[in-house]
Amino acid sequence: MFFMKNLQGRHLISPNDLSLEEIRAIIELAHDMKRNRSKYSTLCQGQILATLFYEPSTRTKLSFESAMLRMGGSILGFSDANTSAVAKGESIADTIRVLGSYADIAVMRHPREGAPKLASEFSAIPLINGGDGGHQHPTQTLTDLLTIDTYRQRLDGLSVAFCGDLKYGRTVHSLIETLARYQGCKFYLVSPEELVLPLRQKEHLVKKYGSEIIECRRMEEALPHLDILYMTRIQKERFFNEADYLRLKNSFILDAEKMKLAKSDMIVMHPLPRVNEISYEVDRDPRAVYFPQAELGVYVRMALMAHLLGVSK
């Protein structure tokens, strides 16, 4: 049974809002939607998704829209706060109250951390966090989990390296917290000192889940041990000076030479967009799954919305 009735009408603000059983149900439905897409082409007929994007987004917004359209539903919304009533000073609370009468489900991206949680308190329809500042991005986490499940057929007992910006990267914060809930996952953290995972989260992972964490300054130290390499972009603006950026950026670039150190069945993931942290030559390596990962994001969002709307086949 892929469908869990108790998700109907709920909001998704953080991956922790979902039990592991509920995550499994969403993943199983997403697998089935990928296998039998036509079976679900009218699942959301008559349903409307509102996309409330207070800051720019390409992948998240379009994948949500694609997901709803592939299930026969419709979409409305805004992708720039300056072209909506927000520009006139409307509050988040009022916007979501009104949108609740125009649509059946909503996704919100907002630069302010906690904004989707606030909106959910005033929302009469299920609200999904599409990313709030550096805080959470739960549907990226679901996408990542579906990708791991697709290529490794399990979510426990994995050795996973997170590489790049671990300080500000919300995709890393959400995914590591969720994977820690599964038994036996081991984490390698590969980042420059300036961008290490916040101490608070590291302590929390060890204290709450007993996670095994190994910190490395060089990718090469971790590569031979990994099932999954999760790459993220290092943003130049995070560095205090240009010299530090130039000194460090190459240590966190994955290329074909470094891939030789990895196991034959390791997978390389990336939430995209990439800048230069993965050389284009790696794209040809069958272990690079970041483009299929983006595609899986559509199926997982389809499965999530179907659950929250309470529509089933």
Next chain:
Amino acid sequence: MIEVASIKRGIVIDHITAGKGLLIFNKLNLASLGYPVVLLMNVPSGRMGKKDIIKIENFVDVDTAMLGLIDSSITVNVIESEHVTNKVRVSIPQEVKGLFTCSNPRCVTNTDSYVMPSFRLHDKKSCSYSCEYCEEITRVNLA
């Protein structure tokens, strides 16, 4: 020794750590009450050595969560007919609403004024709280 008469009906905030009485007096805005209020400072105490005490001659709402954040040694006594009818020992609250702001400048509670900042106790020892909205940890110091 200064003698202060006992009150017939009201509130006594007792076992205040010496030196914090004036802060609590101000935080509770007791000067504006219009009832008789006494602040005693550096009163000899068997348990504490010295303590501060506040006596209020009438019933007022006392925010025990805030008292707990300032000084968890406090007891609040309710007095009726010169007898203690209820004694509440304050403690560091598990949940706090609106008493302080989130330390994360990017948190929505710092821009949307209609939101009441809400927190859950993160660590009692450091008196730190986790924001209900952005989950950032804020160390509380109401002094």
